[in-house]
Amino acid sequence: MLTTYIYGAGDIRVQEVTKPTIRHSTDALIRVVRSCICGSDLHHFHNFPATPDSPKQMGHEFIGIVEEIGTDVSTINVGDFVIAPFAISCGTCGFCHEGLYTSCVSGTFWGRGEVGGAQAEYVLSPFADGTLVVVPGITEDSELLPSLLTLSDVYGTGYHAAKCAQVGPGDEVVVIGDGAVGLLAVLSAKQLGAQNIILMGSHQARTDLGREFGATHVVSERGDVGIAAVRALTQNNQGASKVLEAVGHLPAYEQALGVVRAGGVISRVGVPQYEEAPVGMGALFGRNITLTGGVAPVRAYINELLPAILNGQVNPGRVFDSTISIQDVPLGYAAMDQRRALKVMIAF
Amino acid sequence: MLTTYIYGAGDIRVQEVTKPTIRHSTDALIRVVRSCICGSDLHHFHNFPATPDSPKQMGHEFIGIVEEIGTDVSTINVGDFVIAPFAISCGTCGFCHEGLYTSCVSGTFWGRGEVGGAQAEYVLSPFADGTLVVVPGITEDSELLPSLLTLSDVYGTGYHAAKCAQVGPGDEVVVIGDGAVGLLAVLSAKQLGAQNIILMGSHQARTDLGREFGATHVVSERGDVGIAAVRALTQNNQGASKVLEAVGHLPAYEQALGVVRAGGVISRVGVPQYEEAPVGMGALFGRNITLTGGVAPVRAYINELLPAILNGQVNPGRVFDSTISIQDVPLGYAAMDQRRALKVMIAF
Numbered sequence: 162m163l164t165t166y167i168y169g170a171g172d173i174r175v176q177e178v179t180k181p182t183i184r185h186s187t188d189a190l191i192r193v194v195r196s197c198i199c200g201s202d203l204h205h206f207h208n209f210p211a212t213p214d215s216p217k218q219m220g221h222e223f224i225g226i227v228e229e230i231g232t233d234v235s236t237i238n239v240g241d242f243v244i245a246p247f248a249i250s251c252g253t254c255g256f257c258h259e260g261l262y263t264s265c266v267s268g269t270f271w272g273r274g275e276v277g278g279a280q281a282e283y284v285l286s287p288f289a290d291g292t293l294v295v296v297p298g299i300t301e302d303s304e305l306l307p308s309l310l311t312l313s314d315v316y317g318t319g320y321h322a323a324k325c326a327q328v329g330p331g332d333e334v335v336v337i338g339d340g341a342v343g344l345l346a347v348l349s350a351k352q353l354g355a356q357n358i359i360l361m362g363s364h365q366a367r368t369d370l371g372r373e374f375g376a377t378h379v380v381s382e383r384g385d386v387g388i389a390a391v392r393a394l395t396q397n398n399q400g401a402s403k404v405l406e407a408v409g410h411l412p413a414y415e416q417a418l419g420v421v422r423a424g425g426v427i428s429r430v431g432v433p434q435y436e437e438a439p440v441g442m443g444a445l446f447g448r449n450i451t452l453t454g455g456v457a458p459v460r461a462y463i464n465e466l467l468p469a470i471l472n473g474q475v476n477p478g479r480v481f482d483s484t485i486s487i488q489d490v491p492l493g494y495a496a497m498d499q500r501r502a503l504k505v506m507i508a509f
Numbered sequence: 510m511l512t513t514y515i516y517g518a519g520d521i522r523v524q525e526v527t528k529p530t531i532r533h534s535t536d537a538l539i540r541v542v543r544s545c546i547c548g549s550d551l552h553h554f555h556n557f558p559a560t561p562d563s564p565k566q567m568g569h570e571f572i573g574i575v576e577e578i579g580t581d582v583s584t585i586n587v588g589d590f591v592i593a594p595f596a597i598s599c600g601t602c603g604f605c606h607e608g609l610y611t612s613c614v615s616g617t618f619w620g621r622g623e624v625g626g627a628q629a630e631y632v633l634s635p636f637a638d639g640t641l642v643v644v645p646g647i648t649e650d651s652e653l654l655p656s657l658l659t660l661s662d663v664y665g666t667g668y669h670a671a672k673c674a675q676v677g678p679g680d681e682v683v684v685i686g687d688g689a690v691g692l693l694a695v696l697s698a699k700q701l702g703a704q705n706i707i708l709m710g711s712h713q714a715r716t717d718l719g720r721e722f723g724a725t726h727v728v729s730e731r732g733d734v735g736i737a738a739v740r741a742l743t744q745n746n747q748g749a750s751k752v753l754e755a756v757g758h759l760p761a762y763e764q765a766l767g768v769v770r771a772g773g774v775i776s777r778v779g780v781p782q783y784e785e786a787p788v789g790m791g792a793l794f795g796r797n798i799t800l801t802g803g804v805a806p807v808r809a810y811i812n813e814l815l816p817a818i819l820n821g822q823v824n825p826g827r828v829f830d831s832t833i834s835i836q837d838v839p840l841g842y843a844a845m846d847q848r849r850a851l852k853v854m855i856a857f
Contacts, residue, residue, distance in 0.1 A: 259772065264796060423612035424612060437785045438785065438789070443784060446781050449611065449802070449804065450803065454797070456796075
């Protein structure tokens with residue numbers, strides 16, 4: 162079967178490997194129907210060290226059909242259509258019971274260690290019962306595949322931003338970032354009842370989709386000019402109570418500090434590309450700003466977000482503006498890196 | 510009248526100045542009955558630059574009797590007993606209406622600019638209606654004076670830590686710091702229903718009081734040893750969901766990172782003596798830790814905390830272990846600096 166490796170920055174290769182087989186009684190083997198490339202994959206694409214002897218398998222979002230199950234798998238059957246969250250979780254520990262699947266004590270991620278990546282024709286899932294989510298009645302030719310695929314990561318991650326910020330009816334929300342996660346944070350804020358949703362992004366095709374998802378305003382400027390433009394849209398120029406940061410670079414965090422209202426919340430879901438940041442009297446403490454968010458436990462949100470997809474009320478799959486074959490994955494990375502594509506889907 | 514100035518690090522002087530008079534129609538003149546020295550005053554005591562020509566008036570906590578009011582003061586009368594929160598607030602702006610008095614758009618603090626400090630015989634209060642809180646029926650010889658004085662700052666600040674962390678019934682809480690704020694954060698967590706309250710502090714007289722306030726465990730070690738000791742007291746060694754940080758130095762923040770459970774909250778009320786701190790994947794993001802708290806809008810909590818003081822259910826005034834006269838304020842700073850006193854009250 163074909164799978165995707167990264168050998169170093171900019172060096173993505175699709176290679177033939179042996180199709181995996183059940184190793185543990187709790188495993189399931191999935192034939193991948195759709196996978197995709199994530200904005201966070203681009204961090205690796207830019208920074209991954211050259212590792213000619215130990216390349217890393219890539220991809221952490223997929224949907225597919227169960228082909229084989231281990232003897233202890235009880236909630237999933239051969240032939241089921243499943244969504245795979247980007248985090249693998251046992252389903253039985255305290256964190257899993259609380260829905261914080263990304264902190265599962267036995268958890269891991271696709272493409273890490275012995276676990277294969279998801280930009281591949283087949284994926285062996287550990288802890289199949291605790292990880293995969295079955296969606297009954299979906300077939301491989303469903304029009305809903307793109308939207309269902311977003312539940313693997315980007316939709317749940319955008320939703321996590323909004324949930325951690327406790328977005329609710331009437332709220333004034335700023336979303337920083339017009340990538341797939343930012344746009345789905347807009348959609349999530351809209352679904353949770355936000356009144357004004359200001360999207361900060363400079364790529365018009367993306368911000369146009371953001372408007373369709375519910376953004377009431379778009380601010381394309383960055384830095385101090387962007388901050389002033391956002392504040393001018395908020396009550397008394399005081400900023401917004403809820404700021405969803407979906408980029409991960411330090412300037413986006415600084416942007417968030419600039420647009421958040423005293424007493425407000427900055428909710429981060431963009432993977433931070435920094436470790437230290439301002440949090441003292443001037444940044445957070447003096448104005449009682451709460452900093453929340455993190456690696457989204459998307460599995461916790463799948464059942465909550467599924468109905469609106471199934472009944473056609475929302476179409477988060479619109480973030481996919483390009484579909485390629487597994488062989489063309491390196492081209493897909495390049496397209497996303499060069500911002501020619503918002504998010505690339507891989508069809509099998 | 511006598512008032513307290515700081516002229517530089519370690520240089521506290523009590524000096525005779527002209528008694529203030531009403532300047533604005535919204536002012537009230539208060540004869541101070543009790544004032545005190547705050548742990549946060551010690552930051553100035555350690556670091557204040559030498560300013561022989563422009564010393565700063567000190568003190569931001571007091572209770573007293575209204576001696577005179579401006580013509581537009583409507584809710585406060587001459588002779589009223591009042592509590593002065595450490596932040597001055599107009600009472601009419603959006604932030605005041607929301608209870609975030611420390612972000613009042615016209616707000617300031619005692620001892621800043623034209624506003625006098627509270628370690629003084631008289632204090633002129635701007636925005637008397639919006640700032641001061643009347644407590645009917647209290648006289649100058651009340652046994653409750655020390656506890657009422659804690660509502661100016663330390664009790665409300667400890668309570669803010671617990672409220673921001675949403676401490677509730679059954680919670681496992683760690684309080685970092687055995688100063689007055691930390692001890693009253695213990696009391697607050699207890700009042701809000703916390704089950705286990707682990708107090709991190711090394712001064713036994715203080716941690717003993719912490720036990721009386723509700724601490725179920727005391728950990729006197731710091732650093733990695735302290736972190737391990739705290740975690741050993743929590744379920745599965747995973748740390749506590751609610752961590753209240755009442756110190757303000759970076760090692761206390763790092764301590765908080767070490768003892769907080771994934772998905773948990775660090776609520777800071779110790780004034781940060783740092784601006785940058787770790788907040789990235791390793792510190793907060795990867796484990797979905799929320800960072801909250803800030804400068805406490807204590808005025809918002811006075812009516813909530815008052816009944817249990819008035820009916821004798823709680824006695825937060827026990828944090829005062831020393832009482833001095835205004836003339837002895839420099840000795841009071843030294844006693845607190847040398848940790849001979851937990852918190853020094855000034856009686857007039």
